[in-house]
Amino acid sequence: MDIKEQDILGDAIGQHWYYRAKGAAMRALLGASAPRHVLDVGAGSGFFSRLLLEQGAGAATCVDPGYPDDHEEVHAGRPIRFVRDVGPGDFDLALMMDVLEHVDDDVGLLSEYAAKAAAGARFLITVPAFQWMWSGHDVFLEHRRRYTLAQLEHVVARAGLRVRHGCYYYGFLLPVAAARRLAAGASRNIAKSDLQMHSPAVNAALGAVCSAELSVFRANRVAGLTVFCLAEKK
DSSP states (O other): OOHHHHHHHGGGGGGOHHHHHHHHHHHHHHOSSOOSEEEEETOTTTHHHHHHHHTTOOEEEEEOTTOSSOEEEEETTEEEEEESOOOSOOOSEEEEETOGGGSSOHHHHHHHHHHHSOTTOEEEEEEEBOGGGOOHHHHHTTOOOOBOHHHHHHHHHHTTEEEEEEEEEOTTTHHHHHHHHHHTGGGGGSOOOOOOOOOHHHHHHHHHHHHHHHTTGGGOOSOOSEEEEEEEEO
């Protein structure tokens, strides 16, 4: 996750509807089998790795060049390391949650980590969807681009990975978000975060919409706010 969003939400991030929903979608796409070792690329606070540790993952390594130093913690009784760089490892799941849109060479970055993985390792990747949904939130987070599902799957294939499943999420909320962003006009290019704290009632309402979508999102190859792709190293 982006450190800028962590700074906005602080310790309340686990209660925010958006991150709770994305964590639930991650778990649904991965299935019931808990990973042995998670490599979380561009992890920031390690929010998604921590969720997986709470749900049975054996260990996690979070890599982010922005960390001031390398260190290790214990979460849910399991080790979680924070490092600025990592070499080839025995991880069986790599997370790249909203990472590729930040770099100029998305194929190159994904290829770099694919080369560090053993055969059979899974990669779970998310990116923001649709360039026409570009907004000040993208500018604020220093994004380079947004993707269609086909574009992300093409990047994954060029990096030497096999696509296992691709879909969109937050599809039920897309019409409302699209109307707001298209109505913003020229201000869509002014840096401003859309992320904000919500009341418990708003969090519950938006969380309920996402929960209702969760049962069908794997079949959604049409539209949403986020693209999900599950891949594996051949």
